[in-house]
Amino acid sequence: MRLHRNLVFAAIDSLHLIFNEQKQADKVLRNTLKRDKRWGSRDRGFIAETTYDIVRWKRLYAEIAEVKEPFDRGNLFRMFTVWCTLNGIKIPDWPQFEDTPTRRIKGRFDELSKTRKLRESIPDWLDELGVKELGKKWDKEIAALNKQADVVLRVNTIKATVQEVQNELSDLEIATETIKGYPQALKLKERTNVFTSDAFKKGFFEVQDASSQKVAKMLDPKPGMRIIDACAGAGGKTLHIASLMENKGQVVAMDIYDNKLTELKRRARRNGIHNIETRVIDSPKVIKKLVGKGDKVLIDAPCTGLGVLRRNPDTKWKMSPDFIEEIKQTQIELLNSYSRMVKPGGELVYATCSILPSENENQIKAFLKRDEGKDFTFVREEKILPSQSGFDGFYIGLLKKN
Structure with a gap:
């Protein structure tokens, strides 16, 4: 994957607002993604998913990058470097990445991952509460909660059938599958923006887990x-x-x-x-x-x-x-x-x-x-x-x- 400067900068700007100004991630991204009309769905997907990923793993990435809050821009680029390295993405030759110690990242990742609160990137108190309330189940649950969520639709049966919505989306090359035990649900096989589709505008479905x-x-x-x-x-x-x-x-x-x-x-x-x-x-x-x-x-x-x-x-x-x-x-x-x-x-x-x-x-x-x-x-x-x-x-x- 080749990194594009304007997309990386958009992600860094979003992270600054979320981490340092305590803004809500979904609202920040909604505004960021409106910044450039030339961005296609892949560009917007990169900004959103990268930002969410770094938010999700904030504690772990900050420990690996050896940075502390509040994060200045240099700190955010160091955390971005951690994200790149762990995802096998080549660091570009930009001035922002000059001081980033890429060699030690994987070693530190392996070492820190031995401790659950760092591996799962959660505050100490939350880890303690999870163990207190769920005991041994906590390990599995917090790991599951760090995975990216599927996009699930709920078909509005007043206006359409599940099959009709599937067909409409299929015409747009949006593949979905039914979920056993959930009669009105359709799961997207790949993440994509369904809100621009006619089927959504006509009220055929809502996004609902x-x-x-x-x-x-x-x-x-x-x-x-x-x-x-x-x-x-x-x-x-x-x-x-x-x-x-x-x-x-x-x-x-x-x-x-x-x-x-x-x-x-x-x-x-x-x-x-x-x-x-x-x-x-x-x-x-x-x-x-x-x-x-x-x-x-x-x-x-x-x-x-x-x-x-x-x-x-x-x-x-x-x-x-x-x-x-x-x-x-x-x-x-x-x-x-x-x-x-x-x-x-x-x-x-x-x-x-x-x-x-x-x-x-x-x-x-x-x-x-x-x-x-x-x-x-x-x-x-x-x-x-x-x-x-x-x-x-x-x-x-x-x-x-x-």
């Missing part, structure tokens, strides 16, 4: 029901629920952020879905009005996002032990408050994209012991581990109200 698609399945929404999605965000799962309801009945999509619900409305229009009503949770009254009104309620709770580290590798550098304690407290409050919206005989689904028992099954067990959970019965749960599924880590618990 296979594990995330299991949440609506556990909720099992039926046409004519009133379903409440209490933490809807921009609505990936809301749209799935609505499509399974065949546009019949009502989905009440709620969130504390108005801008996310605005994005959901835009997506719903593209999807041809019109049974969603959005409500901003700006006071306790909003919840009070819906107490006992939902056939089914989904609490897709805010969490550490540990299960989706493969697609958001910068999360591990922004998280802290304090943040985890705060998020667990939020989960308790949401279960206590939002569960009141389930009507007698109705069902509650609690989901997170975390693999930590303290955010998942332990929260459900504790809820069932509290006064707020005394009317609920545990039905079943699904723990999706990245090492076993090959997809994101998720927890989905189903409870029934007596």
Whole structure:
């Protein structure tokens, strides 16, 4: 592979913003990739994948390169050299690479890889927490979370069949395959930008990981029901629920952020879905009005996002032990408050994209012991581990109200 100066510089600029200015990686890259209209899909792919790779392996690469934060430009080039060397890419003869000690890189890599927190490139506290919560499973899970995520689509069955979407994308030379056990899912055989396709613009599909698609399945929404999605965000799962309801009945999509619900409305229009009503949770009254009104309620709770580290590798550098304690407290409050919206005989689904028992099954067990959970019965749960599924880590618990 021959390196091009403007693409390497774009990656270095992006890394500076992510590491030194604590900007979100996906937002940084969205802006960076708009910089030059002449860049083709391969160019943009190089910038995005290289940047994400260096973000993912930040601790390991910094140790190998012997640099410390905050990283100046020279430090970032040294880390880039580590990436090149470990990926078998020839270092160009540019002034930026003059002081880079390439000879020692592989030796240091082998040496440092003997220690898990360095090999898997994670903070000390996160490694300790993983061992505490998952024991011997932690080794496999953190290794799986460092692999690049597949791109999975969810076909919008209101507008198209899985076969129709496959054919449309095939005409664009985008090869996909079905995934056993996921009826609406298609996996891309190679990463590519599907958002520019007509099939996407016509609302035939959304990009949604296979594990995330299991949440609506556990909720099992039926046409004519009133379903409440209490933490809807921009609505990936809301749209799935609505499509399974065949546009019949009502989905009440709620969130504390108005801008996310605005994005959901835009997506719903593209999807041809019109049974969603959005409500901003700006006071306790909003919840009070819906107490006992939902056939089914989904609490897709805010969490550490540990299960989706493969697609958001910068999360591990922004998280802290304090943040985890705060998020667990939020989960308790949401279960206590939002569960009141389930009507007698109705069902509650609690989901997170975390693999930590303290955010998942332990929260459900504790809820069932509290006064707020005394009317609920545990039905079943699904723990999706990245090492076993090959997809994101998720927890989905189903409870029934007596």
